[in-house]
Amino acid sequence: MTRPSDPDGPGPADGTAWVERSGPSARSWADEAVRQVVADANRSADTHLHVFPLPPEWGIDLYLKDESVHPTGSLKHRLARSLFLYGLANGWITEGTTIIEASSGSTAVSEAYFARLLGLDFVTVVPRSTSPEKIALIERYGGRCHFVDAPPDMYTEAERLACETGGHYMDQFTYAERATDWRGNNNIAESVFEQLTLERYPCPEWIVVGAGTGGTSATIGRYLRYRRLHTRLAVVDPERSAFFPGWVTGAPDYSTGMPSRIEGIGRPRVEPSFVPSVIDLMVPVPDAASIAAMRHLHDVTGLSAGGSTGTNLWGVWHLVARMLREGRRGSVVTLICDGGERYQHSYYDDAWVAGQGLDPVPYRAAVERLLSDGVWAPPGP
Structure with missing residues (x-):
């Protein structure tokens, strides 16, 4: 006997019609769509964790997680x-x-x-x-x-x-900040720590990322707390972006209303997915410093990256210099967010850079001096 409340039966006892919003065909399409998206992930190997060469006597290891090798070329x-x-x-x-x-x-x-x-x-x-x-x-x-x-x-x-x-x-x-499972499930934080397992400092002192949407920093910050890890999270922010002043002032609706010259991370407003409470340190980064650090990476390692990677690296150099001053050993991890081939008409173009009123030269000199003699003296102010 079919119960009146059974959707496969004639309908409710009071005679009203059932209302179905999706049938078997709709669910079948969604099931297949999920399978295709997950299968795409299964076909992709994890992204590389490169070692950046630092003076061995420093006792500091720097790792660059290369997100540019994803099928679409970015984080x-x-x-x-x-x-x-x-x-x-x-x-x-x-x-x-x-x-x-x-x-x-x-x-x-x-x-x-x-x-x-x-x-x-x-x-x-x-x-x-x-x-x-x-x-x-x-x-x-x-x-x-x-x-x-x-x-x-x-x-x-x-x-x-x-x-x-x-x-x-x-x-x-x-x-x-909510679409990614921050507890694990091969998110970027879990991937980093899995790859560091056999390194001499498997639990880094710092992970350095940009804000962007806020999703990556939220995922990593939550993961660190969930796993009870001592690693601290530093977020870097370029000029004209709202995240750093919003974080400092505590204003969740802070807005600069200005476009960022560093694509992918600088935003004109504090985005809803930004979670400031999981961040241990924020570092404002001049745009010329981002370009200098990005170009320096290419010249030293051959790795071609975009401006947001340069922003990450400028924050890294601040923290490496701090570790040197304090006599701390350990590791630092940051991201290569995307490949430099996307920016041949901008960050790698001297005429474009000059047209923006930017001079990367003194910032490049500061990085080179740090790596040569351990002195960190970035341009003022």
Whole structure:
């Protein structure tokens, strides 16, 4: 006998109709979509942890986790995968859903990749200043760019497009901190500590990352506390970005309203996914220092990286110098966020750098002096 409350039966006892929002075919599509996204992760090996050469007598080891080797060439590949799984698991992404995002470039590249994998249309709102290399990558993966002149306008324009198309606004700046499982599940923090297991200092003194969406710093900071590790988290922030002044003042709605010249990490406002309480130290970084450190990395190691990696490294040099002064031994870890091939028309172009009024030379000299004689004397103020 079929119970009146059984969805497979004739309906409720009072005669009202059942309301189903998704049938077996919808769930079948979502199941297959999740399988494809997870299978993509299974096909990808973990990213490399490079050793940066430091004077052996210092007793300090520096590791660079190379996120540029992901299929879409940046750290944002992890975020895009998490956001798609989050949207699928919540029922927000279904067959035929148009995916909408607001991005400074790299997240959009990675989301375009996953949208194409699932056969979904993808539109991203990007600042008109986004590098041409990133725009070409978005379009190569089948995405479409919708440009705005003022970066703060990205959010409302993405919301408008989602309403207009009936699509799903991924909203990385809200969901980055919650879409990733910070307890483990091969997140970036767990990956780093697994790779350090056989090193002489397997529990680093510092991990240094940029803010960006806030997702990476939130994941790492929570993981450190959850695993009861003594490692401290330092977050670096470029000029014009709102994260450092927001962190110092405690203002969660702090806004500069200005575009950052360092793509991927500087933001004109404190994003909702930024979790300041898990951060032990924030370091403001001049844009010229980011470019100097990025170029120095390439010249010393042959590794080509973008400006956000340079921002990370400038923070690293501050902390390495502090460890030297205090006579501390140990390790420091930071990220190569993306590859330098995306910035040949900007950070690696002397004319572009000069046109921005930036002079990396004194910052480059400060890094070279630190590595040659252990003296850290960055340009003022």
